[in-house]
Amino acid sequence: MRVSTLPNESTVATANVRTASVAEIPLTTAVGGAVEYDEQITKYFLGGAIVFGVVGMLVGVIIALQIAWWPANLGLPWTTFGRLRPLHTNAVIFAFGGNIVFTAIYYSMQRLLKVRMWSDALSRFHFWGWQAIIVAAAVSLPLGLTQGKEYAELIWPIDLAIAVVWVAFAINFFMTILNRRVQHMYVAIWFYMSFVIVIPVLHIVNSLAMPATLGRSYPIYSGLTDGLVQWWYGHNAVGFFLTTPFLGLMYYFMPRAAERPVFSYRLSIIHFWALIFLYIWAGPHHLLYSALPEWSQTLGMIFSIMLIAPSWGGMLNGLLTMKGAWHRVRTDPVLKFFVVAVSFYGMSTFEGPMMSIRAVNLLSHYTNWTIGHVHSGALGWVGMVSFGMIYWLVPKLYKTEWAKPGWATTHFWLGTIGIVLYTVSMWAAGLTEGLQWRAIDSEGQLTYPSFVNIVEQLQVFYWLRLVGGTMFLVGIVMLLINYIATVRGAAAPAPTARRAAVAA
Amino acid sequence: MSDDNNAPYYWHRKLEGNLGLFAVLTTIVILIGALVEIIPMFTVTAGPQQLAGVTPYTPLEQAGRDIYVREGCYTCHSQMVRPTRAELLRYGDWSRAGEFEYEHPFQLGSRRLGPDLHRVGGKYPDAWHYEHMRNPRSTSPGSVMPTYGWLYTQSIDAADVQASIKALRAVGVPYTDADVAGVPEQIKTQGGEIVQKLASQGIKASPDHEIIAMIAYLQKLGVQGRAAIKAQTAAQPASAQ
Numbered sequence: 001m002r003v004s005t006l007p008n009e010s011t012v013a014t015a016n017v018r019t020a021s022v023a024e025i026p027l028t029t030a031v032g033g034a035v036e037y038d039e040q041i042t043k044y045f046l047g048g049a050i051v052f053g054v055v056g057m058l059v060g061v062i063i064a065l066q067i068a069w070w071p072a073n074l075g076l077p078w079t080t081f082g083r084l085r086p087l088h089t090n091a092v093i094f095a096f097g098g099n100i101v102f103t104a105i106y107y108s109m110q111r112l113l114k115v116r117m118w119s120d121a122l123s124r125f126h127f128w129g130w131q132a133i134i135v136a137a138a139v140s141l142p143l144g145l146t147q148g149k150e151y152a153e154l155i156w157p158i159d160l161a162i163a164v165v166w167v168a169f170a171i172n173f174f175m176t177i178l179n180r181r182v183q184h185m186y187v188a189i190w191f192y193m194s195f196v197i198v199i200p201v202l203h204i205v206n207s208l209a210m211p212a213t214l215g216r217s218y219p220i221y222s223g224l225t226d227g228l229v230q231w232w233y234g235h236n237a238v239g240f241f242l243t244t245p246f247l248g249l250m251y252y253f254m255p256r257a258a259e260r261p262v263f264s265y266r267l268s269i270i271h272f273w274a275l276i277f278l279y280i281w282a283g284p285h286h287l288l289y290s291a292l293p294e295w296s297q298t299l300g301m302i303f304s305i306m307l308i309a310p311s312w313g314g315m316l317n318g319l320l321t322m323k324g325a326w327h328r329v330r331t332d333p334v335l336k337f338f339v340v341a342v343s344f345y346g347m348s349t350f351e352g353p354m355m356s357i358r359a360v361n362l363l364s365h366y367t368n369w370t371i372g373h374v375h376s377g378a379l380g381w382v383g384m385v386s387f388g389m390i391y392w393l394v395p396k397l398y399k400t401e402w403a404k405p406g407w408a409t410t411h412f413w414l415g416t417i418g419i420v421l422y423t424v425s426m427w428a429a430g431l432t433e434g435l436q437w438r439a440i441d442s443e444g445q446l447t448y449p450s451f452v453n454i455v456e457q458l459q460v461f462y463w464l465r466l467v468g469g470t471m472f473l474v475g476i477v478m479l480l481i482n483y484i485a486t487v488r489g490a491a492a493p494a495p496t497a498r499r500a501a502v503a504a
Numbered sequence: 505m506s507d508d509n510n511a512p513y514y515w516h517r518k519l520e521g522n523l524g525l526f527a528v529l530t531t532i533v534i535l536i537g538a539l540v541e542i543i544p545m546f547t548v549t550a551g552p553q554q555l556a557g558v559t560p561y562t563p564l565e566q567a568g569r570d571i572y573v574r575e576g577c578y579t580c581h582s583q584m585v586r587p588t589r590a591e592l593l594r595y596g597d598w599s600r601a602g603e604f605e606y607e608h609p610f611q612l613g614s615r616r617l618g619p620d621l622h623r624v625g626g627k628y629p630d631a632w633h634y635e636h637m638r639n640p641r642s643t644s645p646g647s648v649m650p651t652y653g654w655l656y657t658q659s660i661d662a663a664d665v666q667a668s669i670k671a672l673r674a675v676g677v678p679y680t681d682a683d684v685a686g687v688p689e690q691i692k693t694q695g696g697e698i699v700q701k702l703a704s705q706g707i708k709a710s711p712d713h714e715i716i717a718m719i720a721y722l723q724k725l726g727v728q729g730r731a732a733i734k735a736q737t738a739a740q741p742a743s744a745q
Binding site: 066067068070073075077080081082083085086144145146147148149150174177178183184185186190193194197198201205209210211212213216217218219220221222223224225226227228229230232269273276277278279280281283284286287289290291292293295296299300303362365366367370371433437438439440444445446449451452453455456 | 664
């Protein structure tokens with residue numbers, strides 16, 4: 001039986017920590033010669049992730065300001081909320097989230113499979129193609145070119161480009177696995193694979209449309225059917241773009257950073273299959289109490305509630321991997337980010353199923369509560385786990401130390417406090433408006449008949465949210481500055497040599 | 505640790521060594537839920553029910569709807585009234601599936617930063633909308649909605665609308681050849697009526713401007729559904745007796 005020790009880099013030595021198990025990241029036994037990994041492609045995607053993360057979150061702060069203070073819409077077509085909001089969501093999900101996931105995949109899969117990516121050309125095509133799509137999105141969305149479906153706003157020519165780039169990526173991905181020099185695929189690869197397979201299925205089915213002009217098309221589905229297909233897509237964008245590949249990321253980078261093996265191999269098997277099976281059903285919970293057929297709403301609700309189990313399986317496997325490394329959380333910012341990220345994953349995957357219970361949804365739907373929920377997942381889980389990976393990865397990738405090592409901890413606290421301010425203010429706003437919308441007085445009439453009066457009461461929460469969001473943005477800007485300084489430092493001659501030159 | 509005995513999971517170890525099988529299994533596992541939920545939506549019995557009396561948008565209304573989509577109105581306004589007493593009082597009758605039959609794409613929305621709009625048709629006069637879109641605070645003090653000044657300078661292009669109507673026909677909206685050919689005429693006629701109504705309120709507007717299409721669209725929202733529901737409920741007690 002092949003058992004494994006933690007891989008390659010000598011920093012990790014777990015073989016003597018405990019009996020090695022199959023849950024560990026694979027090893028060196030199958031390798032018959034030196035492999036030169038493609039590090040450049042990882043660096044490309046990493047740079048893209050940080051830059052577009054700043055852009056996407058900046059747009060988020062701008063639209064948060066627009067809600068608190070309407071003149072910030074500037075009275076121009078391309079700067080109004082309705083056009084910038086899709087830009088924000090697409091930028092943070094596909095530009096930031098996408099580039100993060102690709103960074104993780106290109107770095108870890110080469111090591112997990114002990115082989116260089118199958119084709120450097122396809123890797124580059126993937127990188128430049130994806131960045132071109134991001135730029136096309138950043139231009140087209142403010143121009144009002146949209147399909148009008150959430151997280152699927154991009155117009156049909158860009159949709160086609162996404163499909164082409166994805167096929168190139170998938171070929172490279174699967175060929176690399178076929179070429180592997182280890183026998184088994186580690187758990188991170190399973191999660192990546194579900195991402196590579198499911199995203200094009202969702203994207204293609206949801207984007208089927210008849211073009212009217214270059215910038216406008218109409219979906220082949222109508223009404224509630226279009227709604228169902230869209231939310232099947234939309235919720236699985238959460239499931240298979242913002243969850244499974246990030247769990248793959250967690251399964252590689254968290255054990256590496258903690259220098260501990262994954263807690264349970266069995267748990268990873270069970271929660272993987274259960275998660276991908278259940279997630280795909282959850283979409284209709286976005287349409288509860290709508291005219292969507294009852295059976296569909298009920299399926300959506302039931303499967304959403306069941307999702308707690310595999311989600312928490314992942315959370316527990318992550319947190320328990322920290323066993324024996326908890327003392328290091330105090331000093332290591334990487335582990336701080338990971339632990340908080342996995343905790344937020346647990347919280348938001350509890351909150352989500354609760355919100356998909358019809359009675360709760362009746363209160364929470366259409367309110368800021370949903371916005372708070374999304375951001376506890378997006379900032380708390382996706383954001384923090386990404387930052388954890390970056391702070392661990394950059395020194396390895398550039399064979400140097402962070403230029404400003406103390407900033408990581410500052411970033412961590414700014415981010416954490418920012419998220420708390422964000423979610424708490426949105427919960428409060430959501431409950432306020434949700435309760436006031438439906439309050440009925442003793443006469444049987446609406447207690448708060450004026451909608452706009454309710455809106456006015458939310459202002460204080462909107463400002464508070466803006467503060468929280470700005471803190472999170474400042475955190476990632478610090479990361480960007482730190483990253484640039486570090487990369488420049490790595491490229492420049494060694495500091496001792498420079499100092500010697502100055503002295504001379 | 506619980507992992508020391510891996511024997512019961514040997515079957516999975518085999519799977520981990522077989523890329524093709526793993527990928528196929530993953531695909532099957534995710535397709536089950538997808539197919540079970542999506543396919544019945546296309547059947548008459550399990551899918552959305554039709555509602556008699558609901559007709560496709562006129563070209564001018566569709567042009568307005570395209571502007572609604574372009575401006576991302578769905579990011580703040582829902583178009584789906586839920587079946588509760590509070591929503592009945594605030595917005596009107598709950599939304600029926602058949603009312604969305606000709607909606608490509610659907611615009612149910614997910615957020616009420618502003619109020620639901622599914623029953624907004626006929627709620628306010630045209631002049632209200634005309635003022636509201638230019639300066640929301642003139643009609644709704646305290647509103648956080650942006651201003652939409654460019655709708656009063658940008659014009660609708662009939663050929664563009666025609667292309668839309670053709671594409672919508674291709675995805676199943678029952679427009680006739682005459683409907684497609686008559687797009688420019690229809691825009692002129694319906695636009696003219698709105699301009700006249702505005703004129704009676706002392707507002708001088710141009711029939712080509714996008715705001716006219718927007719008003720046409722908003723005034724259509726939920727109106728036919730409301731009438732159809734009224735007719736249905738009126739017919740029901742009679743048939744029961």
